[in-house]
Amino acid sequence: MASYKHLTAQLEKLHKEVAAAREKEVAQAIAEIKQKVAEYDLTAEELGFTSKGTVARKTPSVAKYRNPKTGETWSGRGRSPAWLVGKNRERFLIEG
Template sequence: MTDHTDEIVKLAEDMSYTEIRQAIGELEKVMRSKEKEAKKQAQEELKATAAKYGMSLEELTGGGSRSGQGRSSGKVPPKYRHPDTGKTWTGRGRKPKWVQEWMDSGRDIEELRI
């Protein structure tokens, strides 16, 4: 552990449970702030490196953020439709109640396929 970490641990040993929980909350706020600063610094360094090679950061990374990478941005079209109610289901995730009831009544799910 670092000197600062040792100091924090020693302080925490004399604190109540509630005080420690409050301190953790404050430390998490500081940590999020430091994380934002570190990300900003890393981005600036990466942009400088890309510029050194005559490129933009977007050219090197494929552009945009990495969240949701590999996912389509649109809605998934439904695969199944109830003939009477018009309710639809994409076929993803848990079966809706109406699909399960359809199958429980001895009918084939393929009858619902669009």
């Protein structure tokens, strides 16, 4: 029966072989993909990738309430701010 030390050394060797094989196969795959992209003149969008810089951005919620003392606003969504807790919200509504 092999010793722990011997098995650990074998495992380390196998990990290195796996990493080298993966690196070689990935390089081959990339070369094949690049060749096909050039051959068919494909774009990133056609392949399902979005172009860099086009990031979906959420638009901020419109403020519905304003603290007249500080100018702080709240959209009415989520947890209500401390300056509005226990008060009549209608007094703080933003008109318009």
